[in-house]
Amino acid sequence: MRRVWVLVAVVLVVLAAGGIGPAAGEPAALTIYSGRSRDLVAPLFERFTASTGIQVRVRYGETAELAATILEEGANSPADVYFAQDAGALGALAFAGRLRALPEQILSRVEPRFRSADGRWVGVSGRARVVVYNTRRLRPEELPASIAEFAQPKWRGRIGWAPTNGSFQAHVTAMRLLWGNERTRRWLLGIKANGARAYRNNTAIVAAVGAGEIDVGFVNHYYLFAFLRERGPAFPARNYFFPGADAGNLVNVAGVGVVDTARAPAAQRFVEFLLSPEAQRYFAGETFEYPLVSGIPANPLLPPLAQIRTPQVDLNHLQALEETLKLLRETGLL
Amino acid sequence: MAVTLPRPGSIGRQAGARRPAAPPFLWIPAVLVAGAVLLPVAYLIVRAAGADEGVLPLLLSPRTFRLLLNTVLLGAAVAATAVALAVPLAWLTVRTDLPGASLWRVLTVLPLVFPSYVGAFALITALGPTGLLQVILHRLWGLERLPELYGFPGAWLTLSLFTYPYVLLSVRAGLAGIDPAVEEASRVLGRSPWATFRRVTLPLLRPWIGAGGLLVVLYAFSDFGAVSMMRFDSFTTAIYLQYQGSFNRSYAAVLSLVLVALTVLVVFLEGRRGRVRYHRVGSATARLPRRVRLGRWRWPALALPAAVVAAGVLLPVAVIAYWLVVGLRHGETILLSLPPLVNSLYAALLAALLTVAAAMPVAILSVRFRGPLPAALARLSYAGYALPGIVVALALVFFGARYAAPLYQTLALLVFAYMVLFLPQALGPLRAALLQVSPAQEESARTLGRTARQVVWSVTIPLARRGAVAAAGLVFLTTMKELPATLLLSPIGFETLAMRVWSAATEALFARAAVPALLLVLASSLSMGVLLSQEGLRWRDE
Numbered sequence: 060m061r062r063v064w065v066l067v068a069v070v071l072v073v074l075a076a077g078g079i080g081p082a083a084g085e086p087a088a089l090t091i092y093s094g095r096s097r098d099l100v101a102p103l104f105e106r107f108t109a110s111t112g113i114q115v116r117v118r119y120g121e122t123a124e125l126a127a128t129i130l131e132e133g134a135n136s137p138a139d140v141y142f143a144q145d146a147g148a149l150g151a152l153a154f155a156g157r158l159r160a161l162p163e164q165i166l167s168r169v170e171p172r173f174r175s176a177d178g179r180w181v182g183v184s185g186r187a188r189v190v191v192y193n194t195r196r197l198r199p200e201e202l203p204a205s206i207a208e209f210a211q212p213k214w215r216g217r218i219g220w221a222p223t224n225g226s227f228q229a230h231v232t233a234m235r236l237l238w239g240n241e242r243t244r245r246w247l248l249g250i251k252a253n254g255a256r257a258y259r260n261n262t263a264i265v266a267a268v269g270a271g272e273i274d275v276g277f278v279n280h281y282y283l284f285a286f287l288r289e290r291g292p293a294f295p296a297r298n299y300f301f302p303g304a305d306a307g308n309l310v311n312v313a314g315v316g317v318v319d320t321a322r323a324p325a326a327q328r329f330v331e332f333l334l335s336p337e338a339q340r341y342f343a344g345e346t347f348e349y350p351l352v353s354g355i356p357a358n359p360l361l362p363p364l365a366q367i368r369t370p371q372v373d374l375n376h377l378q379a380l381e382e383t384l385k386l387l388r389e390t391g392l393l
Numbered sequence: 394m395a396v397t398l399p400r401p402g403s404i405g406r407q408a409g410a411r412r413p414a415a416p417p418f419l420w421i422p423a424v425l426v427a428g429a430v431l432l433p434v435a436y437l438i439v440r441a442a443g444a445d446e447g448v449l450p451l452l453l454s455p456r457t458f459r460l461l462l463n464t465v466l467l468g469a470a471v472a473a474t475a476v477a478l479a480v481p482l483a484w485l486t487v488r489t490d491l492p493g494a495s496l497w498r499v500l501t502v503l504p505l506v507f508p509s510y511v512g513a514f515a516l517i518t519a520l521g522p523t524g525l526l527q528v529i530l531h532r533l534w535g536l537e538r539l540p541e542l543y544g545f546p547g548a549w550l551t552l553s554l555f556t557y558p559y560v561l562l563s564v565r566a567g568l569a570g571i572d573p574a575v576e577e578a579s580r581v582l583g584r585s586p587w588a589t590f591r592r593v594t595l596p597l598l599r600p601w602i603g604a605g606g607l608l609v610v611l612y613a614f615s616d617f618g619a620v621s622m623m624r625f626d627s628f629t630t631a632i633y634l635q636y637q638g639s640f641n642r643s644y645a646a647v648l649s650l651v652l653v654a655l656t657v658l659v660v661f662l663e664g665r666r667g668r669v670r671y672h673r674v675g676s677a678t679a680r681l682p683r684r685v686r687l688g689r690w691r692w693p694a695l696a697l698p699a700a701v702v703a704a705g706v707l708l709p710v711a712v713i714a715y716w717l718v719v720g721l722r723h724g725e726t727i728l729l730s731l732p733p734l735v736n737s738l739y740a741a742l743l744a745a746l747l748t749v750a751a752a753m754p755v756a757i758l759s760v761r762f763r764g765p766l767p768a769a770l771a772r773l774s775y776a777g778y779a780l781p782g783i784v785v786a787l788a789l790v791f792f793g794a795r796y797a798a799p800l801y802q803t804l805a806l807l808v809f810a811y812m813v814l815f816l817p818q819a820l821g822p823l824r825a826a827l828l829q830v831s832p833a834q835e836e837s838a839r840t841l842g843r844t845a846r847q848v849v850w851s852v853t854i855p856l857a858r859r860g861a862v863a864a865a866g867l868v869f870l871t872t873m874k875e876l877p878a879t880l881l882l883s884p885i886g887f888e889t890l891a892m893r894v895w896s897a898a899t900e901a902l903f904a905r906a907a908v909p910a911l912l913l914v915l916a917s918s919l920s921m922g923v924l925l926s927q928e929g930l931r932w933r934d935e
Contacts, residue, residue: 090885097896098905116885119896123637124783128881130642131787132794137802137885151640223621223630225637256543259621262901270523285901289719381447381641384634388456393634 088114089323092129092138094122094148095313103341107332113325122148123225129318130155139321140329142313146374147229149180149314158316161330168334169351173312176375182312183333184342185349187280187367188230189298190307191265196274202299206307209275210249218255219264219276222392226261226279226311232383233309233372240386247390257392269296279311280361281347304368312351312374415762416845420770423754427773430813434653434776436788440646448647457631461651464628467548467620468613468659474553475609476602478701479560484590485694487568489685497698498565499925504705505558506917508874508891510618511910512555514898515709516547517622547623552613554705559612559867560605562924563821566863567601568594570829573682586685600828604821607663611656611779611817618876628652629781636783649784656779660772713910720904730893734912737889740804740879741872741920744811745865748819751812752864756823757853761832774820777813782877785814790881802884810878815871819864826860827853866924873917890916 093100097119104115118125122144129136129152141158143149152158158179166178173182190209192202196217203209209218221227234243256273258264264276265286286294301307315333317326332338339350349357349364357363387393451457485491486498504512519525520542530536542550571594579589617629628651635645687694752774759771777785789810793801800806834856838848854861876891883889893909 096900097892098900098902118880118885119892120880121637123640124787124877124881126640127636127642127787128790130640131790132801135794135798135801148640223634223637257624259624260899262899263622265901270521272521272523282901289902289904388451388454391456393456393631 088116089139089325089329090137091115091117091140091142091329092125092318093117093119093142094125094144095119095142099346100142102345103333103338106337106341107329110337111325111328111332113323113328115329126152129157132320134320136318136320138318139323139326140315141318142315142333143180144313145186145225145229145377146180146182146312146314147225147232147377147380149175149316150375150377152316152318153177153179157319159319159321161317161327165327165330165334170353172369173310173351173374174314175316176373180314180316181330181334182314182351182374183338184313184346185310185351185364186226186313187300187349188226188307188309188311189278189280189300190275191268191278191283191296192275192299193268193271193273194295194297195271199297199299202275204302205305206277206301207246207305210246210253212253214275215253217274218250218253219258219267219273220250220255221258221260221264221277222387223257224260227277228380228383228387229311229377230277230309231387232377232380233370234306235383235386236372236376237306237370240382244386244390247386247392251390251392265296269294271295275299277307284347284360300362300367302368304370306370308367308369309372310349310364310367310369311377313348415758415764415767418846419754419758419762419849420766422751423758423767423770426751426755426816427770429751429809430774430777430816432792432813433780433785433788434650436791437646437649437653437784439791440642441650444643444647448644451644452647452651457648457651460626460628460631461655463545463626464614464652465655467545467552467625467627468610470545470549471552471556471613472606472610474549475557475560476606478553478557478697479564479605480595480598480602482557482698482701483561483564483568484594485698487565488682489687489694490691491687491694491698492691497702499922500702500706501698502558502561502921502925503702503918504555505562505870506873506914506921507555507705507709508618508876508894508913509551509555509616510622510898511713511894512705512709513547513551513619513622515712516551516554516704517542518712518715519708543624545625548620548625548627551619551623552609552616554701555619556609556612557701559608559818560602562863562867563601563605563608563825564598566822566825566860567598567829568682569859570826571597571682577683601825603663604825607660607775608778608818608821610659611775614652614656614779615781617781617783628655632781632784642787645784649780652780653776656775657772659779660775664768664772710914713907713914716903716907717911720907730909733888733890733893733909734916736887737873737891737913738916740807740811740883740887740889741869743804743808744815744872745869747808748812748815748868749823749861749865752816752819752823753854753857753861755816756820756827756857757849760824760827761835761853771820771824774816778815778817782814782875783881785810786878786881789813789878793882802882804884804887807879807882807884807887810882811868811872811875814875814878815868818867818871822860822863822867823857824860826857826863830856863924866920869920870917870924873913873920 104117107113108115125141126148129138129141141152153175160178161181166174166181169181173185174180190202231243258267261278261282264278265282267273268276269286280298283296283298286296315330317330334352336355339352339355342348343350343355343358347358347361384393482501486494486501491497517524520539522538522542527536527539576589576593579593584592615629617633620627621630628648632645632648635641635648755770755774758767789806793806835848835852838852843851874891876895879889879892890909890913894906894913897906
C-alpha cells in the first residue's frame, strides 16, 4: 500500500509545482481576456508583441463568460484588458464600474457612434447585421427593402434565426430602440408565425442556408467568409444589405476596454495598437470586419461602411438586454 | 463452497449485520472532499441571495416549467436508452460466443472518446434534414426531407449514443465480479438461461446499472454543447442564456439551484435500494463463468453492436476525416501541435489520480459504514456533476480569486475543478468494486490483529483496485473532453486539444478543428485501451 501513498504524494507535489509555476509569471506581461477566438486574433497579438516587445498572456473564452469571470474575480482580477465581441458585454462591465476611462486622443480615432459615451470602451472593428440567402433559391432582387417584411406570410418556412444568440439579442434591442416595444413584439410574433427555425448561432445559420435547409437567415456579415474560404466560391450563400436606413442594417462593434484592476501600464498601448493602421488592416483582410478608424478601406468583397445606411442607434444602450430578454420570453421565443 | 442462492425476486438482505462507527481517518478526508464538492452550491446560494424580486416571475414562468419538464424527460429517456443498449451489449460481449467478442468489447465503449458536441455535429452532418443520408435517399428515391432530427430526437439520440458506455463499463465490471456459481445453481435448479439472467443476474447487476445510469441522467441534465447544437431547450439553456444575454449572475444562480434540487431528488430516488448483499459468502475465489453459446443467434446478435458502433464510432470518425480532407484540399495548413496534446494528457492524468484519491475515503465510508453521514457524503458528491460546467467554473473563479489567490489560474486549481466536476464518475466504480468484496475478509484481518487503518490500506483498497483503475479511466476520458472549466480556470497560455477544437469550430473552421479533434479521439482511445486491459474479463470454454 506504500504505492498508493507514493502516488498521492506525487500528485500533491506535481500540483504544488504546477501551482507555483504559472502564477510566478512576469508582472510586466499584459493579460488580455479575449472573447474573440484564438483562430481570429492570435496573429494580431503576436504582431503587437513583435512591434512593442511587450509580452501578452491571453485567456480565450466566450465574450459573456469572460465578462462574468471578471465580475466574479472582483478586486483580484488578473485581467488588464477585456477584448469583447460585442458592445453589450462591454456596456455591462462599464455599468458595473469595472472599466477605466480612456483618454480622448484614443477615443477620438473612432466615430462617436462606435464608442462608449463616457469613454470607457472603444469599438475596434465593425460587424454588420445582414440577411444571408441561398443563391440557388433566391436572387437579391427578390429580397425585401426592409427587415420588417420578413414577417409577411410569403416567407413562411424559409427563415432561420438564433433567438438565444447574443448578437441577435443585441439586434432586437436596437429594434426596440428604433421601433418601440410594441412594433418589435409584432415583428417577432410574425417571424415566429412564419415558422422560423431557431439555430444556436450565426455559424449554424450560414451552414443551414448553404445546405438549403432554409432560404434566408439573420446573421452578422463575416460568418459567410469563413465558409467561402473553406468551401470555395461555389458555396451557395451570399450576404444581403438592405438598401435604406433600415432597422435590419445595425452595425455593432467588437471593442476593447481597460479593466479597473489593470496593473500593466501597457494596457493603453494595446488599445492604441488595435486602432493602429496595421491592426485595422488586419481586421479588413483577415476577419472581414469593418475597420473603424477612418482612412482604412474595408475588404473589397464588402460594400464600404459609409455606404451602409445604418439606423440611428446608440450602442451604449445595447446592454439594456434585460428588457429584450423579457420581450423574447413573453413572445415565447426563449 | 458455501453459496447463498438468492430467492426469486429478491436477494438476501443483510439483516442484522453489525457495522461499526466510521473511524476519523476515513471520515475527516471524506468530509473535506464533500466540502470541496459543495463549493459550487455555496457560491450559488451567495449569488442567489443577491437576486432582486424580478427573479420570481422568471422562476414561476411557464417556460421555466417547460424547460424543467424537457430536462426531466430528456434525462429519463437517455438513461432508459443507455441501459437498454448497455445491458445486452455487456452480456453479449462478455458472456457469449459472439463472433469477435473481444474486438466488440473495445469498439462498443469507444463512443465515449467523442465529446458530445462533436457527436452532435456528426449526427447533424449525416442525419440532418439535408444531411448525407438525405442526399443519398434523394438520389435513390427522390426523398426531399428526412424526419426532423433537431429538437428532442436529436438531443436524445446524441446523448444516448455517446453516454451509454458509462453504463456499459459499469455493468461489465459488475458481470466480472458476479460469482458464476450463483447463476449455475439457478441453471441446475431448472431455470432457463433467460430466466436465470432475469431473476438472478439482472438483480445482482442493479448497483452497476444504477451507478452508470445515474451518471447518464446527470450528464443529460448538465450538457449544453450537444443539446444546444440539436436546438433542444433544456434547463441548462436557460442558465447559459442568463450569462450570455444579460450577465445576470443572480438569476442564473437561482435557476441553477433548481437544477441542484432536481439532482438531489434523482440521487435520492436512485439511492433507495435496500441494503443488499452483492458479494460472495465463503470461498474467496470465484470460478470463471461459463461462456453462453448463442447457437443460431450467434450471427444475428451482431446487429446490435454493429449498429451502435456504426453510429457512435464510424460516423464521427468519418465526419472528422472528411473535414481533414476538405481542409487539405483548400490549402489549410495542418499543424500537428504537440503542446495541446501534452497538456491535455497531463491535466487528465492528474485529474484522474486526484479524483480517485479523493473518492476512495467517501466510497469506503458509504459502502462499509452505516449512518446518515456516510450515506449523505456519497450523495452530496453529485452536486457538481449535474451543474453546467460554466456554473462550477464561475464558482471556483469566485472562491479562487478571492480566497485562494496564489492558486488562482494554476494547474492545481484546474485539476481541483475537474475533481469537483467528476467525483461521481470515480465514486461509482469504486463503490461497486467494494460492494463485491466481502467484509468478511476485512474482519478476518482485524481478527489477526491489524488496526482498522491497516486493514483499509492492506485489504480494502487492494481489493478495490480494479474499480480504482476503471474510475481513473473514466475521469481521464471525461477530463480530456471538458471545456467550460478548462477555458476559465486553466493557467493562461495552457492550451488543450478541446480548446483548439472549440476555437476553430466556433469560427466555422471545421477543417482546422479536424486535427485536434482527431488527436483528442486517438489519445482518448489509447487510454481506453489501458482501461480495458484492466477489466480482467475471463471465462472458461466448455
